[in-house]
Amino acid sequence: MQLLKPELNSLIQKEALDLFYKNGYQATLMRDLAAAVGMSVGNTYRYYKSKHDLFTTLVQPVHEKLVELLEATHDNPEAHFNELCLTTIMTRFTAICSKYHKESVIFLEYYLAQEDDPVIQNFRGLIYRTVKAHLPQITMPMFDLLYHFIATGTVFVLRKSAPENIVSNLKLLYVFLFKDVKDRINAL
Structure with missing residues (x-):
């Protein structure tokens, strides 16, 4: 053999x-x-x-790091929506995407197309609970839009940015999405 x-x-x-x-x-x-x-x-x-077995092996580091990050907020999502915690979460997320650039892109693109997959359902659910805890007036259509902007915006930045600009461009995206988000939602 x-x-x-x-x-x-x-x-x-x-x-x-x-x-x-x-x-x-x-x-x-x-x-x-x-x-x-x-x-x-x-x-x-x-x-x-299988191809999926190979894919899973490649994205495993990204998956593990994202699960660690999300589980850190799982016990008390309300406590993690203040500006300092959001900045910390987004900084860690950005570091994961920067370190595992291609792996992050293929992970996000694959799971964005698999809405029924437990991995993406858990990810969406955790984000939704965190947002809903701090913004009780957010509706599911509003959340779907925010989630879409986060996910597709992240993939766009990872695909289109020069490696040296990934971190700053991701931070710019997240500031754009989250700065004064309460006031923007309340204005609706």
Whole structure:
């Protein structure tokens, strides 16, 4: 039996990350990955049982960091909507997106298209409870709009910004979305 080679596994992950980032999850084919790595499609399945298994491996660091971040606010969402806590949360989120740039993009794009997935439902639910605790007058359509702006805005910034501008552009986006949000919602 042939042993799996760590250096080949690393190459598979690198090429898969580039392909998922360039083409998206749905448009990335295992045969394209195999061609990029220079191996047979069948051999790629010795390393990963499916495309989704490979994808999950690639985004696992982002998922773990986001879960840690969200669970830190889970016990008392009301306490985490003040400006200092929001700044801290957004700074940590921005650091995750900056450190795991491509992984964050493919994670967010994939799960934004999977509305019924438990990962995204938990993520949305936690954000909704946090926002609702501090802004009880927010309606579900208003929240859906805010959530859409956060998620798609983050992906847009990650895709369009030069690496050295990602942090400042994400902060600009979040300030735009959250500064005086109470007053803006109350004005409606």
